[in-house]
Amino acid sequence: MREVSEMTKRIFVFGLIGLALILAGCGTLFGPGPKNIANNPIPLTPVDPSAIPAMETLPVRIDGDYIQGEIIVGYRDEASLYQVLSLVNGRIKHQTPQINAALVELSGMSVPEALGRIAWAVRRGELKGIRYAEPNYLRELIEPLPATNPEVMGAILPKVYDPNIDLRPYQWGLDAVRAEEAWNYATGQGIIVAVVDTGVDGLHPDLEGQVIGEWFDAWNLTWISGYDSSWEPVYSSVYQRWFEGSHGTHVAGIIAAKNDGVGVVGLAPAVQILSIRIFSPDPVLAGRTYFVGDYNAAVGIIEAVEYGARVLNNSWGGKGYSQTLKAAIDYALMNGAVFVVSMGNSYLDEVGYPAGYPGVIAVGATNAQDKKVDFSTVGGHISVSAPGDRVLSCVPRWMEQDGTGLPLLYDYWGGTSMAAPHVSALAAMVLERNPTATPYQVKRIIEQTATDIEAPGFDQRTGYGRIDAAHAAQTTTLPGEGASVAVFAVTKSSGFPIPYMDITLRKNGIDRYFGQTDFEGYYHGFFSDWGYGFFLEIEPGIYEVIIGGEDTTLYWWSWMRVANRVTARETVTLGPGMNDPVVLEVNTTLQVTLTWDEPVDLDLAVWEYDPVNGTYVWSTPKTGALWGTFSGDAQTGGSETYTLVVPHWDWDVYLLAIDASNASATATASITVMQNGVTEVYGPYSVQAGGFYPSNTWEGWWENTPHPFFGVTGPGGPVVY
Ligand SMILES: [Ca+2]
Ligand SMILES: [Ca+2]
Ligand SMILES: [Ca+2]
Numbered sequence: 152m153r154e155v156s157e158m159t160k161r162i163f164v165f166g167l168i169g170l171a172l173i174l175a176g177c178g179t180l181f182g183p184g185p186k187n188i189a190n191n192p193i194p195l196t197p198v199d200p201s202a203i204p205a206m207e208t209l210p211v212r213i214d215g216d217y218i219q220g221e222i223i224v225g226y227r228d229e230a231s232l233y234q235v236l237s238l239v240n241g242r243i244k245h246q247t248p249q250i251n252a253a254l255v256e257l258s259g260m261s262v263p264e265a266l267g268r269i270a271w272a273v274r275r276g277e278l279k280g281i282r283y284a285e286p287n288y289l290r291e292l293i294e295p296l297p298a299t300n301p302e303v304m305g306a307i308l309p310k311v312y313d314p315n316i317d318l319r320p321y322q323w324g325l326d327a328v329r330a331e332e333a334w335n336y337a338t339g340q341g342i343i344v345a346v347v348d349t350g351v352d353g354l355h356p357d358l359e360g361q362v363i364g365e366w367f368d369a370w371n372l373t374w375i376s377g378y379d380s381s382w383e384p385v386y387s388s389v390y391q392r393w394f395e396g397s398h399g400t401h402v403a404g405i406i407a408a409k410n411d412g413v414g415v416v417g418l419a420p421a422v423q424i425l426s427i428r429i430f431s432p433d434p435v436l437a438g439r440t441y442f443v444g445d446y447n448a449a450v451g452i453i454e455a456v457e458y459g460a461r462v463l464n465n466s467w468g469g470k471g472y473s474q475t476l477k478a479a480i481d482y483a484l485m486n487g488a489v490f491v492v493s494m495g496n497s498y499l500d501e502v503g504y505p506a507g508y509p510g511v512i513a514v515g516a517t518n519a520q521d522k523k524v525d526f527s528t529v530g531g532h533i534s535v536s537a538p539g540d541r542v543l544s545c546v547p548r549w550m551e552q553d554g555t556g557l558p559l560l561y562d563y564w565g566g567t568s569m570a571a572p573h574v575s576a577l578a579a580m581v582l583e584r585n586p587t588a589t590p591y592q593v594k595r596i597i598e599q600t601a602t603d604i605e606a607p608g609f610d611q612r613t614g615y616g617r618i619d620a621a622h623a624a625q626t627t628t629l630p631g632e633g634a635s636v637a638v639f640a641v642t643k644s645s646g647f648p649i650p651y652m653d654i655t656l657r658k659n660g661i662d663r664y665f666g667q668t669d670f671e672g673y674y675h676g677f678f679s680d681w682g683y684g685f686f687l688e689i690e691p692g693i694y695e696v697i698i699g700g701e702d703t704t705l706y707w708w709s710w711m712r713v714a715n716r717v718t719a720r721e722t723v724t725l726g727p728g729m730n731d732p733v734v735l736e737v738n739t740t741l742q743v744t745l746t747w748d749e750p751v752d753l754d755l756a757v758w759e760y761d762p763v764n765g766t767y768v769w770s771t772p773k774t775g776a777l778w779g780t781f782s783g784d785a786q787t788g789g790s791e792t793y794t795l796v797v798p799h800w801d802w803d804v805y806l807l808a809i810d811a812s813n814a815s816a817t818a819t820a821s822i823t824v825m826q827n828g829v830t831e832v833y834g835p836y837s838v839q840a841g842g843f844y845p846s847n848t849w850e851g852w853w854e855n856t857p858h859p860f861f862g863v864t865g866p867g868g869p870v871v872y
Contacts, residue, residue, distance in 0.1 A: 169826040184275070217444070218287040223252055223284070223287055223473075223474075224255050225474055227279075235281060235412055238272055239269065249453050262286050283669055286471075290445065292467050292568075292733045295398065296496065297570050314414055316432060328518065329622075330416075333623070334410075334420075336621075338420055339422035343425050347463055347465050348464070348466060349397065350400075351379055352400045353377075353424040355547060356560070361422070361424055366425070369454070370429070372447065394780050396428075399426060405417060407422040407424050408420065425458060427452075448479070452482070452490075456488050461489065461579065465492045466572070472504060476504060480508050484687050491575045492513040494515045494529075496528065499529065500529040506532060509689045513532050513533050515529075516566065516665040519538075521602075524844070530662075532662045534594060535617070536551050536571060538569070539567050543561055550562070574597060580623065581597065581624065590688055591688040591690075595631075601617060636686050637683040638696055639668070640654070641735070652668045654667060743755065743795075743823070745809060746823065748818075751788070751813075752785070753791075754792045755793055756808040781794070808844060811840055819834075820835060821836070
């Protein structure tokens with residue numbers, strides 16, 4: 152334990168990134184189900200294992216849309232990266248040494264196959280220097296909701312603006328957060344805020360001089376001099392031109408529009424805006440509105456930090472847990488940059504990323520009545536709320552007024568995209584006052600000074616409340632530091648680290664932080680420097696640490712039922728600074744019971760496949776198995792049970808079927824699966840005499856669906872057919 156602790160501390164000190172996992176989360180590759188299938192009476196002949204084709208790849212889960220033709224590989228050493236290149240017939244498109252990640256272009260191989268080949272090689276112990284491999288998942292802009300009825304607190308707001316009039320009276324959000332009083336203490340002087348977004352119109356009359364005259368194009372992974380106002384020569388479509396840079400410009404205006412008595416004013420008007428354009432330059436590329444791959448987003452984040460941004464505003468998100476994005480955000484936090492994210496406009500209680508990563512400030516939206524706006528996404532990972540309804544801010548010069556052809560310049564938009572920049576501005580003000588504050592301390596000051604709204608105290612709809620800029624900007628007493636901790640999941644029987652496990656940190660009954668154990672650990676011996684989930688800069692306190700894994704994933708034809716249930720939990724107290732690692736043991740016993748009443752002889756049939764040894768074991772009749780035992784070969788009704796104790800994490804696959812070849816008549820049978828105290832019953836199924844149920848043939852079960860068996864993964868292994 153001591154050794155782990157010191158190793159972990161060393162990693163932290165040297166700024167390496169604790170990397171969690173790939174290919175997890177919640178999506179599914181498979182269609183909805185279940186489907187009814189007919190019992191097929193044709194007998195199955197037990198198979199000669201040598202006849203089964205050799206595997207070169209493992210099936211992998213992919214949790215969301217991704218960019219075709221490329222994968223992201225996180226590596227420990229370059230030699231392993233080059234091994235991967237030859238394995239997947241790829242070439243390095245780009246490398247990011249700060250997080251040891253590479254974007255690998257594939258030629259002629261699909262993303263699932265490439266990832267499967269890497270997983271297979273890792274499983275065989277042939278790729279010891281790879282931390283993870285994952286798809287380049289897509290993230291999308293959190294689209295704003297233009298206000299159709301720009302009426303706030305009884306005042307009808309102007310729709311066509313004279314750029315020479317003062318629009319401050321229409322910025323209700325600045326009243327709500329007490330901007331003018333806050334400006335007595337701070338205006339964001341000397342702080343660079345990166346707007347990681349669609350680009351910013353740096354020559355907008357209210358942003359000219361507020362925006363740094365070079366910007367990073369994360370789509371092409373290059374810095375460009377001047378302002379991101381490339382719209383005119385590039386797009387012929389009015390629609391495209393209309394949207395180009397509009398989101399980022401609106402966000403930038405909320406943060407830093409000039410306090411010059413005309414137009415609008417930003418909450419931190421002395422801030423310098425750095426435009427990091429991560430989104431597709433063409434807003435409607437491939438029929439998709441504004442998107443980016445995780446790799447490009449990660450590079451944009453790292454470039455912003457390297458440039459000197461102390462605050463990063465991120466009004467975007469998506470599904471799928473990305474190691475690469477997590478690494479980039481940890482890099483920002485470790486370098487003292489505050490990472491602000493929109494919660495999302497989904498109306499739902501759900502976790503997206505980057506909002507769900509530990510250490511970020513996830514922001515919900517409030518309206519002029521100080522209530523949560525309906526669309527604002529709910530969840531225990533929320534930090535605070537800020538004005539995000541009918542927010543008046545800048546739009547690019549090329550957006551035109553309806554019918555007149557004149558520039559619109561300003562417009563009312565709503566969304567958590569508009570709430571986040573209020574918090575980014577405030578973070579800059581807090582940093583101006585407290586230059587040595589860590590990202591956690593900045594977050595904590597903003598939380599502690601927020602005005603509690605809705606349910607008393609922290610709540611999952613509005614976090615610690617609606618921000619109060621005047622209160623936060625006055626604060627010069629630093630709160631305690633954040634807590635950091637590594638969480639390991641290990642097998643109960645032998646203490647091996649288990650990759651692919653979801654970790655939840657629950658505080659006061661609310662799920663606050665999410666992580667995942669990573670690819671490695673298993674192949675580097677006990678408690679290597681990887682193989683855990685890392686939580687950086689979180690709130691100290693008493694937590695229930697919960698390890699949930701897809702420890703029992705059952706398949707029934709094209710229907711996959713993912714049981715992402717609790718497998719281990721422990722209550723720990725996390726203090727400020729680096730804590731000793733938390734090691735949770737996962738029970739890896741699986742019990743399968745076949746039950747029936749009819750006076751016939753059914754047999755529970757189990758195939759086990761061990762991909763490392765390439766062996767299949769057909770466990771019918773009752774000959775025992777690699778790691779399990781049978782009990783009760785019932786001949787005339789009753790039950791038979793197979794108990795499996797896996798001593799280590801594995802990719803092994805267990806396929807279940809009902810062997811009715813000895814049955815003399817139709818019987819009604821059920822299969823009960825028990826693991827970690829959870830029992831699930833499948834069936835009852837009407838099983839005809841003479842064959843195997845649910846199918847008659849094993850051929851192609853690996854490669855093709857529908858699969859002839861129930862499949863049960865080894866403990867900890869999420870993947871499998
Ligand atoms: Ca102004
Ligand atoms: Ca509250
Ligand atoms: Ca039997």
